[in-house]
Amino acid sequence: MIEYELPGAKWANVDIVGEFARKDELLKIIGGRPAGTDPVTVDIRAHLVPEPDNPYSKSGKAISVRVDGTVVGYLSEQDAKKWAPELHRIAASGGTPATAGNVYAYSKYNGDMEYNVRVALPDPGFIAPLNTGSLSQIAVLPWGNALQVTKEEDHLTHLFEYVPPSGLGMVILTMHRQLQTLKNGTVKELVEVRLDGERVGQMTPASSAHFLPTIRHAEDMGVELGVWAKLKGSGLAVELVVQGARATGLSDEWLREMPTMIELVPISEQYDVPNAYVPVKAPKADRMNRTSPRRGAVQSRRERLIARLEAVELPPEFDADEPESAADETARVDSAPTKSELTYFGSVLFRVINILLYVLCAIFVISGLGAIGDEDLKAYGISFIGVAILCWFGARSLGKRLRK
Numbered sequence: 060m061i062e063y064e065l066p067g068a069k070w071a072n073v074d075i076v077g078e079f080a081r082k083d084e085l086l087k088i089i090g091g092r093p094a095g096t097d098p099v100t101v102d103i104r105a106h107l108v109p110e111p112d113n114p115y116s117k118s119g120k121a122i123s124v125r126v127d128g129t130v131v132g133y134l135s136e137q138d139a140k141k142w143a144p145e146l147h148r149i150a151a152s153g154g155t156p157a158t159a160g161n162v163y164a165y166s167k168y169n170g171d172m173e174y175n176v177r178v179a180l181p182d183p184g185f186i187a188p189l190n191t192g193s194l195s196q197i198a199v200l201p202w203g204n205a206l207q208v209t210k211e212e213d214h215l216t217h218l219f220e221y222v223p224p225s226g227l228g229m230v231i232l233t234m235h236r237q238l239q240t241l242k243n244g245t246v247k248e249l250v251e252v253r254l255d256g257e258r259v260g261q262m263t264p265a266s267s268a269h270f271l272p273t274i275r276h277a278e279d280m281g282v283e284l285g286v287w288a289k290l291k292g293s294g295l296a297v298e299l300v301v302q303g304a305r306a307t308g309l310s311d312e313w314l315r316e317m318p319t320m321i322e323l324v325p326i327s328e329q330y331d332v333p334n335a336y337v338p339v340k341a342p343k344a345d346r347m348n349r350t351s352p353r354r355g356a357v358q359s360r361r362e363r364l365i366a367r368l369e370a371v372e373l374p375p376e377f378d379a380d381e382p383e384s385a386a387d388e389t390a391r392v393d394s395a396p397t398k399s400e401l402t403y404f405g406s407v408l409f410r411v412i413n414i415l416l417y418v419l420c421a422i423f424v425i426s427g428l429g430a431i432g433d434e435d436l437k438a439y440g441i442s443f444i445g446v447a448i449l450c451w452f453g454a455r456s457l458g459k460r461l462r463k
Contacts, residue, residue, distance in 0.1 A: 061321050062106075063154035065186055066229060066287045067202050067302065071161045071177035075124050075132035078174045084129050085174045089164050092172065098165035105160040105178045107134070109143065109150045112334035122146060123335070124160070124178055130337055131162075132176050145186040151330035154321040156186070187323065188231045189221045189290065192255035194320035197285035198277060199231055200303035201313065206269070208232075208252055208260040208288070208299035215297055217257050222292040230254055231320070232301060234274055234284045237261065250274065252288075252301070260299055269305040280317050420448075 078085060086092065089101045106125045113121035120143040122134045134142065149156050160178035167173050180186075188194070211218060221230060237251040250267040252260050262270065270284070277284040286303035324330065 060106075060155050061153055062157040063149045063321060064201075065156055065158045065179070065181055067181050067185065068158040068179035069202070071159060071179050073134070073138060073178050073180045075176045075178060076135050077132040078176050081129075081131050082172060082174060084126075084131055085162055085164065085176070086172060088126055088131070088162055093164070093166065096166055098163060101162045101164075103160045103162055103176075105131075105158055107142075107146055107156040107158065107178070108335050109147050109332050110334070110336040111332045113336045118143075120147075121336075123337075124176065138180075141183045142180060142186070145183065147330040147332050148187050148324060148326065149321075150332045152321050152323045154323075184223065184225060184227065185229050185289075187229070187326075188287075189223065189228045190231055190255055190323075191325075193322060194231055194285070195322040196282055196319060197231065197233060198280070198282045198317040198319050199285040199287065200273070201309070202287060202302055203304035203308065205289075205300045205302055206262065206266045208301060209263060211260045211297055211299050214257070214259045217254065218259055218290070218292065218297040218299075219294070221254065221290060222297060226291060226293055228290050230288050230290050230299075231285045232259070232288045232299070234262075234270055234286055236271065236274055252286075252299070262301075269307075270303065272306040273309065276314060277317065282317055282319060285320065419446075 088103065089099055093099050103126050108123045108125055110116070110121040110123055111119055113119075113123075115121070116136070116139075118136060118140055120136075120139045122139045122143065123130045124132045124134065133139070146156050158179045160176065163175040163177070165173055221228070232252040232254055233256075235251045235253065237249050239247050239249050241247055247264060248267070248271060249264060250262040250270050251258055252262065261267075270286075274284050286301045288299050288301045291298045291300075
């Protein structure tokens with residue numbers, strides 16, 4: 060497997076789907092069930108593998124997310140359509156897109172684990188370069204801080220050929236040492252940048268100092284040094300901004316290996332992507348949880364209830380297949396409590412409350428009429444009448460219920 064590092068993919072910004080079917084795999088990735096209830100976040104290195112043979116993809120552009128070869132989910136159908144052109148091009152070229160990501164996990168109230176996986180994806184159009192030449196002998200620097208290229212205006216004819224319809228895109232520039240004589244006769248070593256072998260600008264003296272040691276090292280290793288660059292242009296002007304790690308920020312491992320780019324197939328509307336679908340049967344509990352996180356818990360309670368009912372032992376004299384005799388039926392009906400017996404105490408209580416409400420209604424009416432006659436107590440009298448009306452309605456409603 061040849062990894063293709065997605066440029067500028069540092070922050071996990073895209074949610075994936077389908078984690079519910081791969082909880083066992085995710086539990087291993089986070090190192091087992093957390094001891095407490097606090098959520099945990101684990102960083103991962105994810106590979107994005109197109110699956111043109113996935114039978115569940117409506118568009119045929121399913122893209123699985125894998126960690127150490129294990130599928131942990133998929134890009135949503137909508138996201139897969141957005142990123143498929145560039146990811147398919149990389150896969151058709153023999154590369155495997157690699158990016159950063161993380162797993163967020165927590166334990167729910169019923170003890171089940173819940174997972175959310177995110178991966179880092181650049182905007183569509185910023186994954187594969189717009190270069191038309193070969194990149195197989197170019198060791199591209201890891202992503203770094205932005206630095207402006209100068210003197211692009213002297214090479215617009217060549218640059219205009221790479222400006223996409225959107226006006227924004229990514230290219231890979233190669234970096235070369237250039238000796239420049241200043242006005243005072245001093246010879247200064249600068250960095251010249253080329254796009255598919257043709258000069259398109261240079262770095263300032265200060266910026267050049269960050270890359271010259273790495274260029275010399277690449278020359279000793281027998282490869283060209285490349286750097287990602289953002290291209291922004293129109294029909295009038297073009298700007299280039301390189302995004303490469305400086306000499307002081309490179310790891311010893313990268314300096315030893317200096318991995319080169321894969322040979323990308325030409326840009327096309329359709330790519331020959333190898334089949335990669337891996338069937339995974341979701342556990343029963345997970346299939347229940349697809350529509351509702353509580354459905355599995357409800358089902359387990361039902362199963363426990365059924366098990367308890369099945370465990371109840373019936374009396375030996377009971378035979379479900381033997382019809383009940385008329386005498387048995389009469390005895391059963393006679394022994395059953397009547398409705399009046401069951402509701403006797405409740406009925407008495409309701410009647411007492413009903414009578415009290417009528418009494419309160421009468422008291423408030425009398426008090427209210429007496430208070431209304433007094434100018435100082437008129438407001439109180441009106442209030443009493445209002446309470447009396449409420450008591451009357453309550454007593455009437457309760458009386459109707461008792462009659463039923």
